[in-house]
Amino acid sequence: MYLIRRLWRRLTSMRTAIVLLFLLALAAVPGSLLPQRPLNPSKVDAYIAGHGAWGRFLDRIGAYDVFGSFWFSAIYLLLFASLIGCLIPRIAVYARALRAKPIKAPRHLDRLAENATLSTALAPADAARRAAADLRPRWRTAVREEAGATTVSAEKGYSREAGNLIFHISLLAALILVAIGKLYSYQGSIVSVEGTSFCNRPISYDTFHSGRLVDTGRLANFCIDDLNSFTASYRADGSPQQFRADVTYSTGVNGPAKRDTITVNHPLRTEGDRVYLISHGYAPTVTVTRPGQAPITDTEAFLGEDQNFTSEGAFSFPGADDKLGSDLGLSGVFAPTAQITAGVVTSVAPTVKDPVLALLAYTGTLNPTGQPQSVYSLNAAAISSGKLKQVAAKNLALGQTMTLPDGTTVRFDGYKQWASLQVSHDPTQVYLLIAAVLMVAGLLGSLAVRRRRLWLRITPGSDQQGTGRSLVAVGGLARSDTGNFSAEFAAVVERLAAALDSTGGPPEVAAASPEPLGAGRD
Amino acid sequence: MAINTGLASLSEGLWTAATGTYMLAVVAYTGEYAFGRNGRIAGTAAAVKHVVNAGATVKQPALVGAGAPIDPPPAPAGPYGAGIVTKRDSDAGRRWGRIAVLLTVLGALLHLACVAIRGIAVDRVPWGNMYEFTLVVGLVATLAWLITLNRMPQLRYLGLFVMMPVLVVMFLAGTLYTKASKLVPALQSYWLAIHVSSVAVAEGILLTSAALTAMYLVRIRFEKGNLRRLTTLGARLPSAASLDKAAYRTVAFAFPIYTAGVIFGAIWAEAAWGRYWGWDPKETWAFIAWVIYAMYLHARATAGWRGRQAAFINLLGFGAMTFNFFVVNIVISGLHSYAGLN
Numbered sequence: 001m002y003l004i005r006r007l008w009r010r011l012t013s014m015r016t017a018i019v020l021l022f023l024l025a026l027a028a029v030p031g032s033l034l035p036q037r038p039l040n041p042s043k044v045d046a047y048i049a050g051h052g053a054w055g056r057f058l059d060r061i062g063a064y065d066v067f068g069s070f071w072f073s074a075i076y077l078l079l080f081a082s083l084i085g086c087l088i089p090r091i092a093v094y095a096r097a098l099r100a101k102p103i104k105a106p107r108h109l110d111r112l113a114e115n116a117t118l119s120t121a122l123a124p125a126d127a128a129r130r131a132a133a134d135l136r137p138r139w140r141t142a143v144r145e146e147a148g149a150t151t152v153s154a155e156k157g158y159s160r161e162a163g164n165l166i167f168h169i170s171l172l173a174a175l176i177l178v179a180i181g182k183l184y185s186y187q188g189s190i191v192s193v194e195g196t197s198f199c200n201r202p203i204s205y206d207t208f209h210s211g212r213l214v215d216t217g218r219l220a221n222f223c224i225d226d227l228n229s230f231t232a233s234y235r236a237d238g239s240p241q242q243f244r245a246d247v248t249y250s251t252g253v254n255g256p257a258k259r260d261t262i263t264v265n266h267p268l269r270t271e272g273d274r275v276y277l278i279s280h281g282y283a284p285t286v287t288v289t290r291p292g293q294a295p296i297t298d299t300e301a302f303l304g305e306d307q308n309f310t311s312e313g314a315f316s317f318p319g320a321d322d323k324l325g326s327d328l329g330l331s332g333v334f335a336p337t338a339q340i341t342a343g344v345v346t347s348v349a350p351t352v353k354d355p356v357l358a359l360l361a362y363t364g365t366l367n368p369t370g371q372p373q374s375v376y377s378l379n380a381a382a383i384s385s386g387k388l389k390q391v392a393a394k395n396l397a398l399g400q401t402m403t404l405p406d407g408t409t410v411r412f413d414g415y416k417q418w419a420s421l422q423v424s425h426d427p428t429q430v431y432l433l434i435a436a437v438l439m440v441a442g443l444l445g446s447l448a449v450r451r452r453r454l455w456l457r458i459t460p461g462s463d464q465q466g467t468g469r470s471l472v473a474v475g476g477l478a479r480s481d482t483g484n485f486s487a488e489f490a491a492v493v494e495r496l497a498a499a500l501d502s503t504g505g506p507p508e509v510a511a512a513s514p515e516p517l518g519a520g521r522d
Numbered sequence: 523m524a525i526n527t528g529l530a531s532l533s534e535g536l537w538t539a540a541t542g543t544y545m546l547a548v549v550a551y552t553g554e555y556a557f558g559r560n561g562r563i564a565g566t567a568a569a570v571k572h573v574v575n576a577g578a579t580v581k582q583p584a585l586v587g588a589g590a591p592i593d594p595p596p597a598p599a600g601p602y603g604a605g606i607v608t609k610r611d612s613d614a615g616r617r618w619g620r621i622a623v624l625l626t627v628l629g630a631l632l633h634l635a636c637v638a639i640r641g642i643a644v645d646r647v648p649w650g651n652m653y654e655f656t657l658v659v660g661l662v663a664t665l666a667w668l669i670t671l672n673r674m675p676q677l678r679y680l681g682l683f684v685m686m687p688v689l690v691v692m693f694l695a696g697t698l699y700t701k702a703s704k705l706v707p708a709l710q711s712y713w714l715a716i717h718v719s720s721v722a723v724a725e726g727i728l729l730t731s732a733a734l735t736a737m738y739l740v741r742i743r744f745e746k747g748n749l750r751r752l753t754t755l756g757a758r759l760p761s762a763a764s765l766d767k768a769a770y771r772t773v774a775f776a777f778p779i780y781t782a783g784v785i786f787g788a789i790w791a792e793a794a795w796g797r798y799w800g801w802d803p804k805e806t807w808a809f810i811a812w813v814i815y816a817m818y819l820h821a822r823a824t825a826g827w828r829g830r831q832a833a834f835i836n837l838l839g840f841g842a843m844t845f846n847f848f849v850v851n852i853v854i855s856g857l858h859s860y861a862g863l864n
Contacts, residue, residue: 014824018817025813025842032806032854039801067801178799187796235704236524243707265711265794276796424796432798436785443778447819 011078012085020079027075031066034058038065080175087168094161101142102153105455109475114489118472120500124150124458127470127500131456134499135492139454152456160480163445170438177435181428186210186219189422191301192227193283199223200273200423220425222251222270228259230280230417234350238307245277245419262421272425279304279420281311284334284357284412288317291407301418302334303376308347310335314378316366327366329378329388330410333358338395345395357412358395361404364388451479454492472500529643530702536636537657541692543629544664548689550625551681553618555758619678623671626685630664637661643702647715650705652851655722656695662726663688679758683733691729713790720783724776725843728815731772732840735833738765742830766829769836770822777815784808803854807846814839 010016035043044064048055062069109115120127128150132141139154188205190198198204200223202216210216228246235241245262251270260268268275281304289295302313311334319326335347338356345358362378365387373379382388394402396412403409454476461469474493478485637657641648649655667684670677705714737759744756759765787808788798799805818835821827 014820015826018820018824018827021813021817021820025810025817028806028810028813031801032803032810032850036801237703239704240707241704242710264707265713265790267793267796274796278796422796426797429792429798433789436788440778440782440785443781447774447778 008085011082013082014086017079017082017086020075020082023075024072024079027066027072030063031072034063034066036064036066038068076175080172083168083172087165087172090161091165094165097161098158102140102155102453104144105146105151105153105457106475109455109457109473112475112477114476114478114485116474116489116493118474118493118497118500119461119469120458120472121469122500124460124470127458127472128152128456130499131458131472131496134496135454146457149457149459151458154454154456155452157449157451157480159445160449160451161446163442163447163449165442167439167442167446170435170442174432174435174439177428177432181211181426181432183211183213184428185424185426186214186216187422187424189278189420191418191420192224193299193301193418194227194229194416196227197223197225205423220251220271220273221253222249222255222273224249224275224421225257227419227421230419232280232350232417238349240350243277243280245280245421247275249275262419272427274424276422276424277419278422281418281420282309282334282336282352282415283418284313284332284355284415286315286330286357286359287411287413288315288328288330289409289411290328297413299416300375302332306347307350308335308337309350310345310347313376316375316378318366325364325387327364327388328404328408329362329364329366331360331362331378334415336415340395343395352415355398355415356395359393359402359410359412360390361392361402361410362388363391363404363406449480450485450488452485452488453477453479454489456496472496525645525702525704526643527702529639533636533640533643533702536632536639537692537696540629540632540636541689541696543625543632544685544689544692547622547625547629548682548685550618550622551679551685554615554622554679555682557614557618615679619681622681622685623678626664626668626681630661630668633657633661633664640702644704646705647718649718649722650709650714651698651700651703652847653695653698653700655718656691656698658719658722659726659729660688660691660695662723663691663729666726666730677760680737680760683737684730687729687733708794711790711794713786713793717783717786717790720779720786724780724783725847727772727776728780728840728843731769731776732837734765734769734772735836735840738762738769739830739833741765742833766833769833773815773818773836777819780812780815784812803850804846807842807850811839811842811846814842 035047037044044059047064048059051058058064062071066072106112110117122130125145128143132143132152132154135141135152135154139156140158141152141154144151144153186209188200188202188208190205192198200219200221202208202210202219208216224247226248228248230243230245232243233241243264246259247262247268248257248259249268249270250257262268262275262277264277267277281302283299283301285297285299287295287297296317298315298317300313300315302311304311313332313334315330315332317328317330319328333345335345335356335358336351337347337349337353338345339348340356345356362383365382367373367379368382368385368387378388383390391406392402392404394400396402396410398412398414401409401411454474457473459471459473461471474496476485476489476492637648637654640654640657644650649658663684667681667688671681741756741759742762744754744759745762787805791800791805792798814835818832818839821832821835
């Protein structure tokens with residue numbers, strides 16, 4: 001029990017917090033220097049392949065997913081525990097401090113860093129009451145009777161600790177909200193060609209990730225009924241100016257169709273879901289006519305390979321079920337503004353001026369193994385093993401046709417644009433924003449508010465001086481080191497002098513003692 | 523609206539003019555530092571103080587100045603000749619100092635015009651790439667220095683240590699130069715004005731804090747009696763206590779701004795990239811720097827960590843911030859690849 005208490009005390013100490021903060025910062029460093037699986041899995045694979053045993057070792061200790069690794073979690077959970085252990089007693093102390101009276105005046109006010117002496121015609125008790133009333137709007141005060149004197153204790157800057165507590169509590173809340181958000185959030189992305197639609201269901205998406213507590217059978221009901229158009233505009237120098245996707249969408253089971261424009265910084269926000277425009281490209285259309293069969297038209301999204309959208313992709317036309325090896329595959333390069341050098345097509349502008357579709361036609365078996373494969377390329381293994389044989393190649397301008405040896409014709413009909421859309425859902429975002437705002441507000445309070453203590457000791461005038469005036473000793477103490485307390489104290493003393501001056505004449509300020517050595521100078 | 527190339531090249535000319543003016547200001551600050559009252563007298567007073575400590579003389583109120591040469595005492599009675607030299611130096615120093623401040627103000631005006639005209643030329647906020655951002659950070663640092671001077675003119679002789687880094691920042695901006703251009707769609711958001719400006723302001727102030735901390739580290743060694751080559755510079759610096767306090771206050775001022783800047787970034791990321799936080803390298807280093815500055819604030823309130831330990835943490839935080847700006851922007855690829863250098 002003793003040991004546990006000692007451990008707990010050690011964990012919740014400020015020193016431990018500092019060390020844990022340092023470890024947290026240190027642990028985050030590899031997260032930016034090594035490729036990270038959640039951001040770029042293919043880069044991680046390449047890194048492991050390129051670094052042998054070292055690469056595999058890093059994989060075992062979770063260095064490719066630093067922010068999901070056990071050691072990163074361990075550090076921040078310890079920090080979390082340390083923070084809670086530090087906060088709870090401080091909240092209790094603060095609650096008591098709020099109810100407590102400002103502490104008694106020290107015996108020797110003239111030994112404080114800031115002190116002054118005034119005199120007043122008022123009796124000590126009256127002067128104390130008047131001074132306390134004058135201070136009260138900004139200071140918490142208490143008037144006490146001592147042997148032969150009346151004292152006023154005043155304190156302000158309570159909101160410094162309040163700000164401090166609000167910041168740390170909001171930080172805790174934010175961390176908890178992030179964790180909850182992970183459990184209840186989902187994200188799906190889809191490549192959507194102009195004129196197509198999809199609904200918010202896991203099966204619609206090309207990729208879909210969801211938190212553990214997401215009921216994937218009951219995602220919010222909404223559909224993008226039509227990607228009406230995608231527009232990319234460019235400046236004269238070829239730099240992109242604006243990307244926009246015009247969509248028709250509906251929410252609920254039978255909601256009315258609504259239209260909206262999604263641009264890079266403006267997602268479509270439905271109830272609880274956001275639809276983002278992530279990237280875009282071209283989708284060429286071809287019509288394949290096999291001898292004696294009805295023509296088939298297909299549009300496929302091609303992936304842009306450079307800034308000018310030289311794009312690569314593929315078309316797959318399975319053959320008849322009963323005729324093995326009768327599949328047709330087209331591997332292509334699309335250039336919106338083509339330049340052909342030595343038969344190789346590249347694009348020289350991102351906009352469409354002179355589109356060319358370069359096609360390699362293959363026949364045989366498209367997918368010999370039956371495993372899922374990329375829609376953006378033909379099966380490389382099938383080509384190298386000879387299951388897919390190249391039978392023709394041609395660069396097609398718009399409307400041109402190529403004819404394969406078996407008489408099949410392939411016509412380049414045109415193109416559409418596609419937009420890659422991402423649907424995100426995270427129910428905790430709004431609350432997290434509130435926590436973040438509170439964090440900043442708390443920080444401002446804890447760093448800008450100054451804690452100050454002030455005491456007055458008022459003693460009846462002695463007849464030695466013959467004035468009969470009461471003596472007022474004032475002392476002040478700055479409890480946090482921001483700001484210029486000397487000037488502030490002088491201003492307070494001046495105000496007090498005015499408040500205690502009942503005669504209307506100028507207050508008599510006895511010589512303030514010289515600033516003691518070692519006093520904080522600002 | 524197209525880019526106004528005439529204004530763009532005017533802005534480039536103003537960069538040259540501002541940098542040249544700052545250079546002259548640094549020369550003048552150096553003059554004040556070399557010939558100024560503060561340096562010589564504080565040094566002499568410190569020397570006398572050692573004698574006092576040895577028990578030679580006792581009452582000498584002017585000696586307090588050794589601990590706080592910000593507000594130096596009149597020259598202590600010394601050998602006649604030395605007194606004369608000090609007097610002459612003091613006038614020369616004051617002249618140099620005035621020229622330095624004038625040049626700083628002129629440079630800041632040219633700098634401000636350079637940034638503002640760049641903004642007009644490209645018809646957007648003038649911090650859309652590393653070149654522009656660096657110029658803005660330099661401007662914030664210079665303005666922060668001028669505001670400080672206005673409030674505490676006695677600090678003028680430290681101008682060398684402030685304007686030297688600013689000059690370095692100006693040259694850095696020159697090496698990062700990017701042709702005036704419009705923004706890519708991802709940067710077309712009002713958050714560019716809010717997020718980037720708050721981070722630039724915070725970084726400008728934290729740069730000042732790092733400079734103060736470096737001075738503190740020199741001064742504290744000097745105060746502890748270490749008089750080796752570099753630490754003798756400490757003779758002319760303000761007291762360690764006041765440098766420490768100033769470094770703390772600047773961080774206390776910048777930290778909430780920086781925190782808000784990161785939060786603004788998260789809000790923008792939510793609108794632009796579909797998530798408020800994704801451990802992109804820029805975000806990761808923003809987090810690291812934030813954690814280190816949080817460490818600094820805690821360290822300064824903890825016995826055993828105050829003083830030099832806290833000072834090193836401050837410098838570490840600034841190191842993380844600088845790494846985030848240069849290395850992450852230029853070397854590491856991520857979503858924040860707006861340097862405009864490729």
